[in-house]
Amino acid sequence: MPIPLRLRIVLLGLVASHVCCTWLGWELRDRSADLTAASAQVAQQTTRADTALVARQQDHTNTQAGAQAESQRLATQSARTRQFNTLQQDIDTHAKTPGRDRGDADAEFVRIWREANAGRPRHP
Structure with a gap:
């Protein structure tokens, strides 16, 4: 086999090897980028799920x-x-008691109402 033909075959093999290595490098780079993107997406989804869980727990x-x-x-x-x-019954009972006038019943109503809503009066 003549030397120029051997040189061409070797050169063709070298070029083919270079092309294959270049293609393999691009392929690995693309797969690495895809893996990184997928990992980032999973992390983002996990964060969203955690946030949603915390929100549901807070709710x-x-x-x-x-x-x-x-x-x-x-x-x-x-x-x-x-x-x-009870106050209404006390007032009705007090108002119907013989010998008492309506003014006393109203004053008693106010006293009982205040006790029911604000506690007993404070003495200074």
Whole structure:
């Protein structure tokens, strides 16, 4: 085989090897970039999921706190309604007691109402 033909074959093999290495490098670079992008996307989705979980937990906590506050409000309202009904009965009883006038009943109503809503009067 003549030397120029051998040189051409070797040169063609070298060029082919160079092209293959270049293609392989690009392919690895692209796959590495794809892997990096996929990892970033997974991290972002994990962060979103964690944030959503925290938000759901906070919402649940707020709902529980709201239900507890509403329960306390209803209990307080129920107690005040009982106090008002007792007050109304006391006033009716006081107003119907023989020998008492209506002015005394009104003053007694105000005193009992204040005690029911603000506690007993403070003495200086």
